[in-house]
Amino acid sequence: MIPIRTTLDNSTTVQYAGLLHQLTMKAKSTVRDIDPQNDLTFLRIRSKKHEIMVAPDKEYLLIVIQNPCE
Amino acid sequence: MEIVYVYVKKRSEFGKQCNFSDRQAELSIDIAPNPELAALYVERNPVDTGIQCSASMSEHEANTERFEMENCGVNHVEGGWPKDVNPLELEQTIRFRKKVEKDENYISTIVQLGSIMEHCIKQNNAIDIYEEYFNDEDDVEVTEEAPSAKTINVFRDPQEIKRTATHLSWHPDGNKKLAVAYSCLNFQRAPMGMSHDSYIWDLENPNQPELALKPPSPLVTLEYNPKDSHVLLGGCYNGQIACWDTRKGSLVAELSTIEFSHQDPVYGTIWLQSKTGTECFSASTDGQVMWWDIRKLSEPTEVVIMDISRKGQLENALGAISLEFESTLPTKFMVGTEQGIVISCNRKAKTPAEKIVCTFSGHHGPIYALQRNPFYPKNFLTVGDWTARIWSEDSRESSIMWTRYHMAYLTDGAWSPVRPAVFFTTKMDGTLDIWDLVFKQCDPALSLKVCDDALFCLRVQDTGCLIACGSQLGTTTLLEVSSSLSTLQRNEKNIASSIFERETRREKILEARHREMRLKEKGKVEGEDDGQKEEEGALDLNELVAKAEEEFFEIVFSELRRKDAEAMKKKPKSVRTSAGVGGGSGGREGAMWPEFCLTAGVWVISSQ
Numbered sequence: 063m064i065p066i067r068t069t070l071d072n073s074t075t076v077q078y079a080g081l082l083h084q085l086t087m088k089a090k091s092t093v094r095d096i097d098p099q100n101d102l103t104f105l106r107i108r109s110k111k112h113e114i115m116v117a118p119d120k121e122y123l124l125i126v127i128q129n130p131c132e
Numbered sequence: 133m134e135i136v137y138v139y140v141k142k143r144s145e146f147g148k149q150c151n152f153s154d155r156q157a158e159l160s161i162d163i164a165p166n167p168e169l170a171a172l173y174v175e176r177n178p179v180d181t182g183i184q185c186s187a188s189m190s191e192h193e194a195n196t197e198r199f200e201m202e203n204c205g206v207n208h209v210e211g212g213w214p215k216d217v218n219p220l221e222l223e224q225t226i227r228f229r230k231k232v233e234k235d236e237n238y239i240s241t242i243v244q245l246g247s248i249m250e251h252c253i254k255q256n257n258a259i260d261i262y263e264e265y266f267n268d269e270d271d272v273e274v275t276e277e278a279p280s281a282k283t284i285n286v287f288r289d290p291q292e293i294k295r296t297a298t299h300l301s302w303h304p305d306g307n308k309k310l311a312v313a314y315s316c317l318n319f320q321r322a323p324m325g326m327s328h329d330s331y332i333w334d335l336e337n338p339n340q341p342e343l344a345l346k347p348p349s350p351l352v353t354l355e356y357n358p359k360d361s362h363v364l365l366g367g368c369y370n371g372q373i374a375c376w377d378t379r380k381g382s383l384v385a386e387l388s389t390i391e392f393s394h395q396d397p398v399y400g401t402i403w404l405q406s407k408t409g410t411e412c413f414s415a416s417t418d419g420q421v422m423w424w425d426i427r428k429l430s431e432p433t434e435v436v437i438m439d440i441s442r443k444g445q446l447e448n449a450l451g452a453i454s455l456e457f458e459s460t461l462p463t464k465f466m467v468g469t470e471q472g473i474v475i476s477c478n479r480k481a482k483t484p485a486e487k488i489v490c491t492f493s494g495h496h497g498p499i500y501a502l503q504r505n506p507f508y509p510k511n512f513l514t515v516g517d518w519t520a521r522i523w524s525e526d527s528r529e530s531s532i533m534w535t536r537y538h539m540a541y542l543t544d545g546a547w548s549p550v551r552p553a554v555f556f557t558t559k560m561d562g563t564l565d566i567w568d569l570v571f572k573q574c575d576p577a578l579s580l581k582v583c584d585d586a587l588f589c590l591r592v593q594d595t596g597c598l599i600a601c602g603s604q605l606g607t608t609t610l611l612e613v614s615s616s617l618s619t620l621q622r623n624e625k626n627i628a629s630s631i632f633e634r635e636t637r638r639e640k641i642l643e644a645r646h647r648e649m650r651l652k653e654k655g656k657v658e659g660e661d662d663g664q665k666e667e668e669g670a671l672d673l674n675e676l677v678a679k680a681e682e683e684f685f686e687i688v689f690s691e692l693r694r695k696d697a698e699a700m701k702k703k704p705k706s707v708r709t710s711a712g713v714g715g716g717s718g719g720r721e722g723a724m725w726p727e728f729c730l731t732a733g734v735w736v737i738s739s740q
Contacts, residue, residue, distance in 0.1 A: 064213060066229050066238075080208025104248055108262070115252050117245040122238065124245040128256055 066122075078114075082125055086118045135161055200339070279566065279578045280614040281599070287333050289314060289606025290341065293326045297602025299353040300591040304361045307593045308335055309342065310600055312608050315350030315369050317397075317588075322350070330354055330366065332378070335610065346382045347374050353401045359409035365426070367398025367414055375426045388429040394418050400455030405462060413457070415467055419449025421477075436487050438467055438475055450475070456502040458509050464489075466512065468499030474514055474523070492523055494531050501545040501590075507552035507625060511632045515545035520557050520567075524636040529643045532635035535567070536574065544589045550596035550618055552628040558587035558601055566617060570627050577617070582609050 063083050068075040090102040105116040117124040137160055217228045232238055287310070289295060295314040303309035313330045316322035330351045331341035345351070349370040357363040364376045371394035375386040394416035404411040404423075411433075413423045419439070422432035439448045454468035463480045472495035481487045497517035504512040510525045511532070518538045521531035540561040548554040553569040557576075562583045565576035585604040592599050596618040599611045 064228075066232055077208055080206070084206075104252065106252065113256060115249060117249045119241050119245055122241050122245070124242065124249055126249055126253060128253060 063123075078125060078127075079123070082114070082116050083123060086116055086123065090118065198339075277614060277616050279568070279571075279617045281564075281566065281578060281580055281611045281617070283582070283609055284598070284612050285335065285338050285610040287312070287338050287341075287608040287610070290331075291327045291329070291606070293323050294605040295322075295326060295350065296588050296604045297606050297608050299351070299355075299589055300600050300602055300608065301355045301364075302591060302593050302600070304356050304358045307595070307598070309333065310335065310591075310608065310610075311345075311354045311356060311364060312602060313351040313354035313366060314606055315352050315397075317352070326350070332364075333608070343378060344382050345376055345384075347384055348372065348387065352397045352399060355401050355403060355412075357403050357409060359403075363426070365401050365403060365412050367401040367416075369397045371395050371398055371416060371418070373398065373401065373412075373414055373424055373429060375429065386426055386429045388424065389431065392431040394420060394422065396451065399453045400467075402455055402457045404457065405459040413455070413465070415452035415455040417451030417453065417470055419446055419451055421452060421455070421465075421467060436477065438469065438488075440473065440475060440488060440491055451498075453498045454500060454502040456504060456512065458504045461504075461509060466502055466504075468502040468514060468516070470498040472496055472499060472516060474499060474502060474512075476525070490528055492528055492531075494521060494523075494534075495519070497541075500543050503545070503547055505547050505552060505632075506549050508629055508632060513545055513547060513555055515542045515557055518542060520545050520555070522632070522635075524632060524639070527636055527639040527643065529646070530639060532632065532639045533569075533573070540586075543587060546590055546592050548592060548596050548618070549594055551620055552625055553631065554617055556590055556592060556599060558582075558590045560586040562587055562603065564590070564599070564601055564611070566613070568617065569631055570621065570624055580611070582611070583607060 063079050065072070065075045065079055070078070085107075086102070086105055089105055093100050093102045102118060105118070107114040107116075112127055112129050115126045115128065213225070213228070217224045289297070291314075295316050297312050298315050298317060299313040301311045303311070309332055311330070311332045315330075316326060328348070328350045329344045329346055332343040332345065334342040345354075345364070345366065347366055347368055349368040349372065351366040351374070352369055353367040355365050357365065362378045364378065366374045366376065368374060370390070372390060373388040373393060374384045376382075377385045394414065396416045396418040398414050398416045400415040401412060402414075403409075404413060408425075408427075410426045411423065412426065413421060415421045415438075419437055421436045421438065423434040424432050437446055438450045438452055439445050440450065441448055450469035450471050450473060452467045453470050456466040456468070458464075463478055465477055465479060467475045467477065469475065472493060474492040476489045476492070477487050478489050479487070481489075492514075495514065495516035499514050499516040501515040502512065504510075512523050512525075514521050514523060514531070518541060519535050520542055521534040523531045535557075538559060540559040540563075542557050542559055545555060545557040548556065551568075554577075555567050557565045557567065559565070562581055562585055564580045564582050564587065566578040566580075568577035571577050582601055583603050585607075587601050587603050589602045590599065591601075597613055597615075599613060600608055601611070602608045
């Protein structure tokens with residue numbers, strides 16, 4: 063997994079990319095296990111500090127980390 | 133038709149041994165076929181039979197082995213670069229990235245993904261989906277649910293030879309870990325090959341302890357340092373104090389020298405509040421309380437001997453079983469002894485005699501637990517023999533409140549850190565009692581049987597929801613208490629303080645009354661020569677006794693006379709004489725034997 067374009071520093075990017083790639087794969091396989099016709103379109107993880115949004119694709123992955131509006 | 137074969141056996145032959153013998157077969161019955169019976173039946177045609185043609189299967193059960201899982205992290209590094217690109221060369225990587233960015237597939241994918249992402253981002257910006265709409269409503273609802281507690285987890289001693297879990301300590305930050313000290317408290321009955329290890333458990337993993345602590349001798353107490361969560365203090369069975377740093381591993385980081393340590397198992401160790409966070413003190417049944425600095429455990433910084441005659445003699449000292457220290461009252465500490473006395477001491481006193489401030493006695497046996505109420509430090513709880521008692525520092529003669537005598541020994545007790553009127557006690561029959569003074573004072577609000585063996589120690593987590601109890605076979609049970617017992621009720625602080633004050637006042641009044649009575653007695657003893665003083669008070673003991681005697685003999689005499697009269701009617705000939713200086717128990721009618729009766733030192737014989 064290679065980070066193409068990022069606004070964070072390299073090490074953080076690599077960490078986020080690696081972890082979220084694995085999680086996305088797992089989520090995708092879960093969705094498809096339940097219904098093989100289904101597919102994962104978007105993944106949102108909301109934590110205490112911020113929200114991580116992942117848009118998966120066949121080859122690429124778009125990850126956005128946002129601070130909630132409160 | 134019944135086919136019966138009859139045989140006869142003589143009674144005298146019953147029970148004889150069987151003598152088997154061979155003989156020819158005998159025809160008992162011969163039944164010839166009767167073709168006339170066939171006429172009663174009709175042949176069935178066609179015949180219906182069900183058959184199945186399938187693979188024959190068998191059912192078999194299998195229990196899989198427990199799957200040991202281990203958590204470990206993954207270190208992500210960059211990778212997957214194509215062969216011609218060297219990941220370390222910045223130029224090459226930049227060039228590769230630029231190439232990818234120009235790829236059509238990439239562009240279209242990003243545009244598509246970007247639009248989805250934008251939609252969600254905008255959503256987030258527009259509304260906060262986790263907004264609390266009705267914040268105030270939570271205070272209004274008061275659920276009157278019955279108090280309950282349930283077991284969440286059980287941590288068993290992984291050793292073959294089971295030891296008692298003698299002390300528990302929660303991790304100071306986050307309470308996710310529990311340190312348990314294991315030892316065998318029966319004097320010299322520790323089995324051969326018993327391991328000395330004590331464990332730190334992670335609450336998430338009950339199968340395996342997170343860390344094993346290896347002291348030279350089994351640990352009786354174990355405490356986390358509230359300031360530094362990596363440091364633990366342990367008191368050993370042989371009297372030494374040991375210190376661990378969990379970052380360094382399982383072996384002891386510091387150990388006190390045997391010559392200067394206690395001579396008996398260390399039953400209580402507590403960390404002190406100090407700027408350095410390295411001071412602690414310990415107590416043991418050898419009668420000494422020692423202060424230590426863990427940086428230099430070779431000898432204690434101070435030693436106090438628990439001698440209540442204030443002479444500082446070790447021979448007269450009382451053995452200490454529990455120790456209490458509250459950081460809000462840093463100069464005072466309390467020691468619970470084996471003899472059932474609580475000694476309150478002042479650390480800052482100049483002379484050893486002044487160190488011991490006062491004593492509270494009331495228990496019949498060793499005081500296993502001693503703790504001040506976290507909300508009202510003047511009141512403290514002691515647990516020992518078959519009762520739990522609550523004391524107030526002001527009332528020194530006796531406890532202000534106590535539970536009734538239970539059927540089993542009470543082994544440990546603790547206040548709830550969130551509710552001032554709730555405390556927990558454990559018993560030798562394996563039950564955990566939760567007492568709520570606001571709800572009911574004569575019985576526990578909830579009594580749970582945690583396990584079949586005796587429970588030895590108890591520790592409440594700082595949030596007040598989780599309780600850990602350790603048992604005799606080394607199983608530590610984690611219980612969760614219902615929210616009604618772990619959230620502060622309305623007005624509870626005021627009610628609890630008024631309960632304690634009322635009981636303290638009652639005890640003070642009783643104390644004052646006792647003192648008055650004692651003064652009066654003393655006054656009476658002094659004034660016996662002075663006749664005037666005797667007239668005072670119908671409370672004169674001798675007079676009362678004489679009066680009681682008179683009345684008693686009156687009753688007896690009248691009874692005897694009545695019996696005489698009856699006897700005279702029946703047997704006018706016999707002369708009854710009842711000789712006696714006093715009375716006697718009413719003689720049985722027609723009794724022929726002399727009766728002896730001892731009443732208030734007077735002999736009575738009534739005979740016929």
